[in-house]
Amino acid sequence: MQAWLCETPTGVDALTWKELPTPAPKAGEVLVAIKAASLNFPDTLIVQNKYQFKPPLPFVPGSEFAGVVEAVGEGVAHLKVGQSVICLHGTGGFATHAVLPAMLALPMPQGFSYEDGASLLMTYATTIHALLDRGQLKAGETVLVLGAAGGVGTAAIQIAKAAGAKVIAAASSDDKCAACKGFGADAVINYGAFTDPEQFSAQLREAIKAACESVGSKAPDVVYDPIGGQFAEPVFRSIAWRGRYLVIGFASGPIPALPFNLALLKGASIVGVFWGDFTKREPKAFMKDYSQLATWYASGQIKPIIDRTMPMAELKAAYAHMATRGVKGKVVMVN
Numbered sequence: 001m002q003a004w005l006c007e008t009p010t011g012v013d014a015l016t017w018k019e020l021p022t023p024a025p026k027a028g029e030v031l032v033a034i035k036a037a038s039l040n041f042p043d044t045l046i047v048q049n050k051y052q053f054k055p056p057l058p059f060v061p062g063s064e065f066a067g068v069v070e071a072v073g074e075g076v077a078h079l080k081v082g083q084s085v086i087c088l089h090g091t092g093g094f095a096t097h098a099v100l101p102a103m104l105a106l107p108m109p110q111g112f113s114y115e116d117g118a119s120l121l122m123t124y125a126t127t128i129h130a131l132l133d134r135g136q137l138k139a140g141e142t143v144l145v146l147g148a149a150g151g152v153g154t155a156a157i158q159i160a161k162a163a164g165a166k167v168i169a170a171a172s173s174d175d176k177c178a179a180c181k182g183f184g185a186d187a188v189i190n191y192g193a194f195t196d197p198e199q200f201s202a203q204l205r206e207a208i209k210a211a212c213e214s215v216g217s218k219a220p221d222v223v224y225d226p227i228g229g230q231f232a233e234p235v236f237r238s239i240a241w242r243g244r245y246l247v248i249g250f251a252s253g254p255i256p257a258l259p260f261n262l263a264l265l266k267g268a269s270i271v272g273v274f275w276g277d278f279t280k281r282e283p284k285a286f287m288k289d290y291s292q293l294a295t296w297y298a299s300g301q302i303k304p305i306i307d308r309t310m311p312m313a314e315l316k317a318a319y320a321h322m323a324t325r326g327v328k329g330k331v332v333m334v335n
Contacts, residue, residue, distance in 0.1 A: 003095030004315050007058040009049035012319040015061070023099045025073035030102045032085060035114035036309075037065035037093035039318050039331040040122045040151060041251055046091075055091050062093025062333075066108060066117035076102040084108040088121040094315055096335050109294035119304035119330045120293065123155040126248070126275040127224075128289045131159055133278075134271045135222045135244045139164025142212060144220035144235065147227045147251060148185065149176035149328045154305040156224045157183045162301040165222075166215045168208070172325070179328045183305060187211040191231075201234035208238045224248060232256035236268070243268040305329025 001022040004015045025031045040063055045051035047061050069083045079085065085105040092098035108117045131137045143160040147153045148169035160167045161184045169185035171177050172192035180188050189211055194203040212219055219240035225231065229252030236245055236258055243266060250256075263270060279286045296302040305328060310318050312333045322331060 001095060001097040002312075003060045003097075004062070004312075005058050006047050006061055009047055009054075009057070011048050012044075012316055015047060015316065017313060017315075020095075022097050025071050025076075025099050027074040028076060028102055029073040029099050030069050030076060030079055030085075030105050031071040031097060031099050032065070032067040032087060032105060033070045033097055034065050034067040034093060034095060034312075034335055036067070036118040036335070037062045037312070037333045038118045038122070038151075039315075039322055039333065040064060041249070042122075044319065044322060053090055059091045060093070060095050060098070061091060062095065063090050064088050064118055064122045065093035065098065066112075066114045067098075069105070070097070072102065078102070079105060079107070084112075084114070084117070086112075086117045086120060093118075094312065094333060096312070106290065109297065111298055115306055115309060115332045115334065116297070116304045118332055119151070119306060123151040123330070124159065124293050124302065124304070125279075125286070125289055126273065127152055127155040127159050128293060129275050129278055129286075130224065130246050130248060130273040131156065131222065132163060133285070133289075134273050135224075135246050137163050137165055137222050140166075141221035142166045142168065142215060142217040142219070142240070143222045143224060144168045144170065144208065144211075144238075145185075145224045146170050146231055146235070147225075148180045148188075150226070150251075151305075151327075151330045152226050152248060153224075154180075154183050154329045155302070157185050158302040159296075160222075160224075162296050166217060168211045168215065168220065176328060186215045200230060204231070204234045205238050208235070219243070222246065226250075227252045228256050229254045230256075232258055233262075236262050236266075236270075239266055239268050241267050245270050247272050307331050309334050311335075 089100045145156045149171040169180035170189040177188035189207045223245045226248035228250035
């Protein structure tokens, strides 16, 4: 097998494409021939030693992938050789093969391409848990999606629309905003146009107000925030009574601090979304979400937005493209 190996987590440049022995699955494991693997934000952090999960060295990065079962270890009964699977393992995806616990390989729903399968769990499964479970989103409510052109943002647009909500997509350029309209957003906000730091909060709040009025709403009922930083306070000040502010991540870098009196005055909730622990603590609820995503995919209500596919050997170029912040949806590596 071949794989991108991280031996020193000092960044993308330290990754090397190497020939390695193809491992045999042990009891409870499967060997998967990887067809496609998507590039996610945590994949950029883990090779810099900046992610909360720090695998022992050396490791193969790539948290999310799809492929075909080539071998099963002792005791594995729910998967068979030749079966297509979707995997979220945390590592191992940027390679031609991976061994992982069989419980982390899910049968791929019928009709999925490998590229779509490799783009489903990290973004869509996180988002359905965030919006419908943690956010208790109802049909007719208004959702504000920050970072709306990225992987989780495009998933949030589609899932919110599938749930019957109105969607305001906020992104950093006119080009990204136009793409979000094409993905189903009802209104858009280009916060990249707010270039004066002293006016940023006021301009953002005014833009949220105008966007809500354009969709027949007074304020966002649910905020989906994978960005954090300077957005949090002005957006929370704009949230509706009984609003739910979903803390997805901190792609901008800084972790915001909010005055608690804002939650009191708005009767609003700050809601953490930790999908990884949710899958472990509530596996039946996760599988229900997975089934719903498969149903929506089959009916055409959701489909992963893929910015581009690239050969696995061009991973460093994919990381560089991700760093430009020009990606709309997902970058997917293929074998």
